[in-house]
Amino acid sequence: MKSNITKAAMVVTLLGASSQLFAQDTTPDATGRFGKKEFRTWSIGAHAGVLSSNTIFNGANRDYNSAREALGYGGYIKKxxxxxxxxxxxFLAGKVKGSGQFNPLGTPQYFGSNTTFETHLEWSAALTAVYNLANISINNENAVLIPYVKGGVGYMSSGAENSNGTTTVQNHYxxxxxxxxxxxxxLGVAKGINLDFGYDVNFTKTAEFDGLNTGKFDKFSYGHAGIEFALGSKSKPQLQNYSSLANLRNESAEESAxxxxxxxxxxxxxxxxxxxxxxxxxxxxxDGVxxxxxxxxxxxAGTVVDGSGCPFVAVAPIIKEKIIITEADRKVVSEAIKNLEFDLGKATIRDKSFPTLNRVAALLVEKNFSLKxxxxxxxxxxxxxxxxxxKDRAEAVKAYLVSQGANASRIEAVGYGPNxxxxxxxxxxxxxxxxxxxFTLY
Structure with missing residues (x-):
């Protein structure tokens, strides 16, 4: 009863440790290529094959000369x-068998040549890391061939039975x-389905796995074939089968397009x-525009145009007429200044000033002079x-001259007061x- 409780506790411990590790989400990178939303990361598998005491690491120091192959079977869950x-x-279970001469040193005397052993592997549980050496595919992101290696640590429960044909010794588990x-x-045979072919060597931490406590620690091999199913949405690819080379090629093709x-x-x-x-x-x-x-x-064609592309209209030059003011003209203005009188404190021109102002107006009309x-x-x-x-007196003179026919636009009236x-x-x-x-003519 105590042994069964111990076995169950070990299994629960291993499965618990693995579930804690598996519970960690795949961390996506900056592009989200490896995120859990993109791939199926959980899978389960089952396998069966041959258990043997022979391994590729066998040496001369062996308890039994010949291996007798037996059926093994197991399964796994993977993250x-x-x-x-x-x-x-x-998980692995089955039987490991062997026969032949062995070194009897330190063993019961009733054993001799042609003895056999049969170890019943009641159960074993292991946590392993699986490293894919390559995801071989060129044109498809789901790899077709995936070689791998793996290693880990496990715990098992086993019992051996030794016999020489007449006497049998039953060891406890x-x-x-x-x-x-x-x-x-x-081999990827379908989306999320793979065939699994492998060869495992299990190194035990005891020399009594085959029932004999002689030599070095025992070991046994397991050649197997099985099938693996990815868990999750069928629309998503399996992360294990993801081929970065094919993905790079596809991305390059998309970028090129x-x-x-x-x-x-x-x-x-x-x-x-x-x-x-x-x-x-x-x-x-x-036209150059x-x-x-x-x-x-x-x-x-040939039309001379301006900057806007329209025919250029030549503007006749303005010939400014030279104004010549004679002494006689100045005398007319001088007399008007001398005779100009206003009512006291007002801008009203007295009548005696009109004759000379009339001559100034006639001079402005005749010679088109300007007057300040x-x-x-x-x-x-x-x-x-x-x-x-x-200012009012200058304007009064201007108004009178204009009333006599002078051009108002050519007369300027300003007032400076006493300045x-x-x-x-x-x-x-x-x-x-x-x-x-x-009065200033110009």
Whole structure:
């Protein structure tokens, strides 16, 4: 009863440790290529084959000379972490047999030649790491051939029976650790289904696996064939079968197609741009102005055009007539200045000033002169009053001259008030001189 409890506890411990490791999600990289959402990472498998005391590591120091092959069987559950690496919980059971001469040193005396042993492997559980050496496929991302190696650690329960034909010794079941290593390959026969062919060597940590406590630790082999099924959505590929080479080729093909499409689009756009450029920047009428900027398209050949493409209209040069002011002209203006009088403190021209102003108006009409009228006052009164009075008197003269036919646009009237005196304002005679309207012909 105690032995059965111990066995069950070991199995639970191994399966628990494996489930904790398997519970870790595959961490996707920046592109999400290896994320759990992209692939099926869990699988289960079953296998059967031949258990043998012969291994590829057998030497001269053996308890039994000949192996007697027997049936073995098992299964596993696997978590794929990367395309090349997975963790696997294995189960194996069956019988290991052997016969022939053995070294009787230290063994019961009733054993001799032609003895046999039969070890019943009641159960074994192991946690192994499986490394895929390659995912061989060129045109398909789901690999067809997957060679692998594996290794790990396990725990088993076994009992041996030894016999020389007349006497049989039954050993009790013993538990112990063992180290499984192996190699094999898988064939992908369908999406998520693989055939599994492998060869394992199990190194026990005891010399009594075959019932004899002699020599070095015992070992046994297991050649097997089986089948594996990926768990999860059938629409997703199995991560174990993922071929990065094929994926790289497919990605390269997609990128190449995308580049070709982009190049074709760019060439079409360039052709449209050239067509638009030829249409807008061409010069259909040959006038030297691009169509885009030609406001008068279709001008006759040889036509001189301006910057907008329209026929150039020559503007006749403006010949400015030279104005000559004679002494007689100046005398007319001088007499008008001398005879110009206003009512006191007002801009009203007195009648005696009109005859000389009439001659100035006639001179302006005849010779098209321009005239500047500048009003001035003495410093009697406020500045504001004097500025307004000087301006009003100049305007009064302008208004009279215009009424006599002079061109208003050629007469300028300004007022300076007392700011430009020509005599002192301390005397009545000086103030009289400062109250004036100056006429300037030009």
């Amino acid at each position: 794929q972490i990367l395309p090349a690496l997975g963790l696997q919980a294995d 013993k538990d112990g650790y063992f180290i499984p290593v192996g190699a094999g390959f898988k 995308a580049l070709r499409n982009a190049l074709s689009t760019a060439e079409q756009k360039a052709a449209r741009d050239r067509e638009i450029y030829a249409k807008e920047m061409g010069d259909d009428d040959g 691009a169509n885009k900027f030609d406001k008068c398209p279709g001008t006759p 009228l500048a009003g001035h006052t003495d410093n009697t009164g406020s500045m504001a009053l004097n500025l307004r009075l000087s 430009q005196p020509i005599a002192t304002n301390k005397t009545a005679a000086g103030r009289q001189q400062n109250r004036r309207v100056e």
